[in-house]
Amino acid sequence: MSAPVKFPRFFVTNPGPCPYLPGKTERKVFTELNGPHADELNDALGRIGFRRSQNVAYRPSCIDCKACVSVRVLTEEFEPNATQRKILRRNADLTVNACRPWSTSEQYDLLRRYLQQRHPHGGMTDMDDMDYADMVEQSPVKSHIVEYREPGRFGQPGKLVGACLTDQQGDGLSMIYSFYDADIEGRTGLGNFIILDHIIRARKAGLPFVYLGYWVEGSPRMNYKTRYRPLERLGPDGWKRFTGE
Template identity: 35%
Template sequence: MANLRLFATHPHDCSYLPDRIATTVFVDPQAHIDQDVYSRLSEIGFRRSGQHLYKPQCKACRQCIPARIPVHQFQPNRQQRRCLKRNADLTVDTVDSIDSEEYFELYEKYINARHQDGDMYPPSRKQYDSFLTSEWGVTRFITFRLNDKLVSVAVIDVLDNGLSAVYTFYDPDYPKRSFGTFAILCQIEQAKALDLDSVYLGYWIRECIKMNYKTRFQPLELYIEGTWAPEDPQ
């Protein structure tokens, strides 16, 4: 860890908050990364995108706060129990690869429907492969099927101390299914089954409406000033 080199991007427009300037630090792409190093970096707030490990480090803003669910303390609320019931007819499996057109077509449909204003639009196979690629032997894919039809995929990384929820994409034709919520609930159960402590949800931003769903998973821990502490739901 002490020998890892970090690089910083040039200041750029923030992707989440208007009128904010962001800077991101990332680990040297040439560095040797394994499960242990990745796990320790996750403990101090780093995230993975493709082969890059990064975290925000902005001069005038500290709104991006790492968040994780302590899975052994988690109890689903009423809405989450309803979500579990609605999706009880899905077939859930874990696979080692999503390198096929079936998976890419679902990803393409999801990005076109939900993220035309984002950096991943328009979707391409090259971008798909680089963004969701399996890294360092720790990446797995939870697949969800309805009557054999692929309807959702959750990309997870298995760490020493938890699961990292990297990304979820799904068929937008089933809005009442709440596939995003269901995917997190499944990851919580999978972490428990593996006797892991946490599900890492990435960054939570209080002022960003798109991030509100993360606070629905209670208790939630936030990494603030070098310490993981319970989030105050009030």
């Protein structure tokens, strides 16, 4: 009798420079997502701290560091604070649509502007339109692009100001990668709004979690993730409430 799901094979990358903590090296363990049970495998791996990139699920497996910690928002208990309520009001006029995972030139142009504004020396700056298409379209699991647009005029869609590649897992939404226009006058907090919108969307869909990826203690780039409470972090004993400052 054969097993209904083939047990995945896992591999480990060679060590390389850590993009978050100077002087540290990173290493990842990964496996391929494919076949008719890719969604189930992605769900199971997501609950133990894996993230998806195209058809690969990975998680840190560094030899001398455990700073990368998976975090997720508890959607039912989340209550926006005063700053977050202000961000929601400021961007309430945006039109939000969950689209099939198909790349467009408009999305790619927005991504290029975002990388130039926020991550000019990051590892994604060399991404061309075909690389972006692969990131969005090479998904073996249920995913979509959530687009954020300014109000349209004369029956035409408004300007695209934000987008997020999102996986829908069995217990929540996993935000794979979000990007937005950071230089729009009078419309600050777009990145925060995209996270808040995902929390609201997950709650309405009856999904208990929004997965935010990895929080890295000591990395200022990751501090924003701790603003969304209650938050759970994955440790040796499973998911526990985040109580740090």
